[in-house]
């Protein structure tokens with residue numbers, strides 16, 4: 001897990017931009033007022049307002065403060081806002097009751113819910129409206145020329161998966177403007193349970209498709225038990241990669257060790273994301289580092305530094321030698337940076 005600092009200048013700008021664009025899109029859909037920027041491509045666009053949307057949803061979203069909170073507030077506040085929203089819509093339900101309806105697969109055909117069938121129809125009607133307004137499909141549509149997932153990913157500029165740091169997730173838009181590839185955006189609060197938060201900035205985590213779809217999927221993380229990439233500042237160093245030799249298997253076993261006396265939050269999250277299993281596929285990288293240790297009596301880095309004189313910075317030497325970043329804040333730029341740094345420290349190479 002690689003921490004994304006919400007105060008980094010490019011992240012602040014990405015959030016501001018996301019807010020301005022999505023705010024205008026939602027206002028357009030619900031018939032709200034245009035923004036004050038006369039060059040705003042969304043307000044000037046022909047995006048057609050929705051007809052007959054539910055007045056409670058509209059009343060909530062047309063309030064500028066609600067809309068700003070929805071799009072830009074911290075994950076903790078997003079959770080509270082979500083509860084507040086549904087209380088406004090269905091005063092007699094609590095959110096957990098509603099969740100059963102959101103997850104249609106959980107409802108058995110014969111279930112004798114006291115709310116059926118009227119409430120079920122009503123809830124579906126609200127969900128439909130909400131999905132048409134908080135329209136994630138529009139956002140990820142490659143033909144969306146106003147503001148899309150490509151723009152957000154490009155602005156976030158994260159080169160590797162936030163969850164695993166194993167896979168490149170660069171955003172590539174070629175010189176002809178063709179959208180070639182981008183990271184997937186994981187809904188930290190799953191979209192199936194939290195449709196209101198489908199376009200909230202801090203709920204869109206740039207990640208690889210394995211971590212997003214195959215591993216995390218709709219797993220319901222919560223802020224008390226699990227790490228959030230934008231919230232938990234020390235997550236990257238809350239655990240370290242270690243290895244031991246297993247003579248029975250005649251191979252190494254890579255594992256994770258807690259740094260802060262079993263920080264359960266880090267542990268629970270890493271276990272759910274199968275991080276140690278994934279890293280055991282990186283035996284060859286581990287063996288290369290062990291080989292370096294065995295074959296160099298003098299400090300490996302120092303000897304290479306001597307070779308290059310003063311022409312390269314320490315970070316550059318490091319990148320050339322190990323193909324990873326040295327500084328914690330740069331780990332996201334190259335795959336396996338966290339893993340290799342931990343192992344190199346363990347081997348006493350750095």
Ligand SMILES: [Zn+2]
Pocket residue numbers: 024034035036037040041042043044
């Ligand atoms: Zn606008």
Ligand SMILES: [Zn+2]
Pocket residue numbers: 161162163164165166167207208209210211212
């Ligand atoms: Zn990943």
